[in-house]
Amino acid sequence: xxxxxxxxxxxxxxxxxxxxxxxxxxxxxxxAERKIIGYMQMRVGPNRVGPKGWLQPIADVIKLLMxxxxxxxxxxxxLFLLAPILFIAPSFAAWAVIPFDAELVLANSDVxxxxxxxxxSIAVYGVIIAGWASNSKYALLGSLRSASQIxxxxxxxxxxxxxxxxxxxxxxxxxxxxxxxxxxxxxxxIPLLPLLVIYWISGVAETNRAPFDLPEGESEIVAGFHVxxxxxxxxxxxxxxxxxxxxxxxxxALFFFGGWLNPFQGIPFIExxxxxxxxxxxxxxxxxxxxFLMIWLRATFPRYRYDQIMRLGWKVFIPVTVVxxxxxxFMIKAGVGPWFTGRGVF
Amino acid sequence: xxxxxxxxxSYTLKDLLTGLRITGKHLWRRKVTVxxxxxxxxxxxxxxxxxxxxxxxxxxxxxIGCKLCEAVCPAAAITIDAGPRQDDGTRRTTRYExxxxxxxxxxxxxxxxxxxxxxxTRVMDYHFEQRxxxxxxxxxxxAIGDKYEEQIAEDRKQDAKYR
Amino acid sequence: MTVESIVFYVFAALxxxxxxxxITMRNAVQAVLCLVLTxxxxxxxxxxxxxxxxxxxxxxxxxxxxxxxxxxxxxxxxVDYASLKSGFTKYLPLGIVTALALFGAIxxxxxSEVLGxxxxxxxxxxxxxxxxxxxxxxxxxxxxxxxxxxxxLLVAIVAAISLTFRGRRERRGQSVPMQHQASREERLxxxxxxxxxxQDAHLRKEEEAKKKPKSKRKKKTKxxxx
Numbered sequence: 001x002x003x004x005x006x007x008x009x010x011x012x013x014x015x016x017x018x019x020x021x022x023x024x025x026x027x028x029x030x031x032a033e034r035k036i037i038g039y040m041q042m043r044v045g046p047n048r049v050g051p052k053g054w055l056q057p058i059a060d061v062i063k064l065l066m067x068x069x070x071x072x073x074x075x076x077x078x079l080f081l082l083a084p085i086l087f088i089a090p091s092f093a094a095w096a097v098i099p100f101d102a103e104l105v106l107a108n109s110d111v112x113x114x115x116x117x118x119x120x121s122i123a124v125y126g127v128i129i130a131g132w133a134s135n136s137k138y139a140l141l142g143s144l145r146s147a148s149q150i151x152x153x154x155x156x157x158x159x160x161x162x163x164x165x166x167x168x169x170x171x172x173x174x175x176x177x178x179x180x181x182x183x184x185x186x187x188x189x190i191p192l193l194p195l196l197v198i199y200w201i202s203g204v205a206e207t208n209r210a211p212f213d214l215p216e217g218e219s220e221i222v223a224g225f226h227v228x229x230x231x232x233x234x235x236x237x238x239x240x241x242x243x244x245x246x247x248x249x250x251x252x253a254l255f256f257f258g259g260w261l262n263p264f265q266g267i268p269f270i271e272x273x274x275x276x277x278x279x280x281x282x283x284x285x286x287x288x289x290x291x292f293l294m295i296w297l298r299a300t301f302p303r304y305r306y307d308q309i310m311r312l313g314w315k316v317f318i319p320v321t322v323v324x325x326x327x328x329x330f331m332i333k334a335g336v337g338p339w340f341t342g343r344g345v346f
Numbered sequence: 347x348x349x350x351x352x353x354x355x356s357y358t359l360k361d362l363l364t365g366l367r368i369t370g371k372h373l374w375r376r377k378v379t380v381x382x383x384x385x386x387x388x389x390x391x392x393x394x395x396x397x398x399x400x401x402x403x404x405x406x407x408x409x410i411g412c413k414l415c416e417a418v419c420p421a422a423a424i425t426i427d428a429g430p431r432q433d434d435g436t437r438r439t440t441r442y443e444x445x446x447x448x449x450x451x452x453x454x455x456x457x458x459x460x461x462x463x464x465x466x467t468r469v470m471d472y473h474f475e476q477r478x479x480x481x482x483x484x485x486x487x488x489a490i491g492d493k494y495e496e497q498i499a500e501d502r503k504q505d506a507k508y509r
Numbered sequence: 510m511t512v513e514s515i516v517f518y519v520f521a522a523l524x525x526x527x528x529x530x531x532i533t534m535r536n537a538v539q540a541v542l543c544l545v546l547t548x549x550x551x552x553x554x555x556x557x558x559x560x561x562x563x564x565x566x567x568x569x570x571x572x573x574x575x576x577x578x579x580x581x582x583x584x585x586x587x588v589d590y591a592s593l594k595s596g597f598t599k600y601l602p603l604g605i606v607t608a609l610a611l612f613g614a615i616x617x618x619x620x621s622e623v624l625g626x627x628x629x630x631x632x633x634x635x636x637x638x639x640x641x642x643x644x645x646x647x648x649x650x651x652x653x654x655x656x657x658x659x660x661x662l663l664v665a666i667v668a669a670i671s672l673t674f675r676g677r678r679e680r681r682g683q684s685v686p687m688q689h690q691a692s693r694e695e696r697l698x699x700x701x702x703x704x705x706x707x708q709d710a711h712l713r714k715e716e717e718a719k720k721k722p723k724s725k726r727k728k729k730t731k732x733x734x735x
């Protein structure tokens with residue numbers, strides 16, 4: 001009995017070690033987003049709470065926690081309160097298989113890649129239930145938009161990941177990164193460039209971020225599926241959205257940009273002086289770049305129209321991925337170096 | 347040929363990259379934010395902010411209860427009751443109220459006033475804490491006038507030649 | 510009592526509760542959600558049997574895609590629950606007979622395998638990969654069946670499309686490729702005009718006309734130079 005409790009305690013500690021920094025990262029991602037978008041619009045962003053506004057996210061959190069949770073009349077109370085939990089649970093659960101370094105991973109699963117796809121697809125339940133249980137037309141419209149968007153882009157995303165799978169020959173995230181060993185030019189982003197772009201755009205669409213933030217389209221349906229949520233229940237949606245953003249950024253770094261690997265591998269002098277940098281720092285650096293790119297996209301592009309989103313997902317992305325998968329097959333079979341050397345059959 | 351050109355343009359994401367370049371450049375531009383309480387933008391002497399009732403230099407209130415402002419107010423924000431004053435029998439207002447929630451700050455009351463009594467000051471950062479505080483009474487309006495009289499008089503002087 | 514057995518009993522109970530919920534919930538949406546719970550707990554049970562790939566695929570396909578579409582349909586339907594229940598007692602005997610017959614059939618088929626003492630599933634070594642084994646089986650021994658299943662699915666897709674496709678609809682829609690082809694040059698003309706006072710322009714024009722009756726008004730037009 002005792003060893004069971006100890007087991008649970010150890011696993012719980014590991015989970016806490018991933019989730020607490022993640023929540024802190026989410027808080028400061030909101031800060032970074034407001035600052036960066038502010039700067040791109042020639043404003044200064046939040047700068048009043050604490051030095052340079054550094055305490056702004058803390059203030060936001062306290063405000064959200066203190067606010068009342070309003071349950072609309074006619075809402076299905078149980079499901080209404082369950083929805084935020086259903087939304088946030090998968091976005092946290094997906095972090096279980098993320099390798100932060102060669103040995104630093106909570107669950108070294110052989111189906112890690114599929115597991116992540118499964119978790120991101122479960123999150124859609126939170127959205128649908130939130131929209132339905134709110135007893136509000138805007139919420140329902142928002143949830144329908146969001147659900148169809150998530151389902152459509154999941155296909156393109158899955159196809160793009162099939163490319164990664166073919167290139168690395170494994171669904172284990174650690175193995176995928178290890179397959180890219182050997183410096184900047186050995187990473188998969190070059191042979192999989194179209195898939196990288198498609199994966200990235202689908203990732204942005206799947207997290208309902210601008211320019212694909214139709215489900216939240218403030219100008220049309222107020223705030224979409226979470227329009228009726230306030231206080232901590234809204235905070236959970238917010239937290240999950242940003243956790244998903246960070247997840248997509250980290251995954252892009254893992255799949256296409258060599259995860260924790262040093263980009264200067266194989267370059268004689270620089271490799272030597274950058275060897276002391278721990279792998280997790282490289283991973284966070286790469287993920288940070290993609291997070292910045294996501295915010296950059298939001299500051300730049302106007303929102304897509306609904307039919308355009310569907311057209312892009314079904315009529316552009318899926319055909320492009322299928323074509324590139326064929327090209328990729330030939331590249332692998334021909335053993336194109338330096339990525340697929342030794343795997344050729346010709 | 348143009349189809350081919352278009353094909354390459356759309357699949358290299360040229361348009362998107364152009365957009366990203368523009369916002370990327372703006373990231374480094376000088377910021378134009380005015381840090382409000384510490385810095386303020388210049389105001390015109392014609393600025394229309396919080397209302398005030400003025401007095402003559404001898405302390406006599408200017409308003410004669412002609413109700414022109416009440417009549418001209420497009421939002422019907424002004425309510426006036428008038429009658430002879432107890433001690434000297436001159437026509438004065440017994441009630442002069444402005445509902446600040448209704449007011450649209452058009453400045454018509456100011457324009458219509460024959461004795462420059464009701465004016466709009468430069469004050470624009472004010473708030474109400476209790477329900478009902480939004481209705482400014484005569485005493486409050488006179489107090490505002492007393493407080494900002496110097497500024498009000500200066501602004502009227504500057505604008506006088508255009509009126 | 511190991512961690513695994515705790516997990517097993519919790520999720521086995523959840524599976525049964527979910528399955529009961531599907532048939533007892535009054536609200537159709539809640540019933541669908543119970544079905545989702547059942548699938549999910551079943552996936553966890555498979556995971557305990559070291560069938561990781563199948564478990565995750567169950568979540569991905571059934572929970573993530575099929576049930577979402579199901580939920581869509583149920584949410585959009587306006588089901589009249591009272592009328593659904595009206596014939597309950599009338600059909601009850603028939604229902605009981607059917608249920609008993611079905612249960613008996615299932616019992617008859619699987620009693621020998623299930624109702625004895627089940628041996629604990631064999632543990633595999635750390636190198637054992639469910640995915641590899643499954644893939645090897647599918648693409649060697651069961652290759653023929655696998656391909657046939659694929660073709661059947663393809664036929665089903667084509668059939669579904671041909672059933673619902675009713676020819677081109679005559680409508681005025683936007684053609685996105687054509688919208689993309691549009692260029693600034695053919696839509697926009699930037700004209701540079703002489704700047705000047707606006708409010709009293711007409712007065713000045715009259716004055717100028719008095720002074721120089723023959724002078725012509727100048728107006729420059731340029732093409733796109735922005």
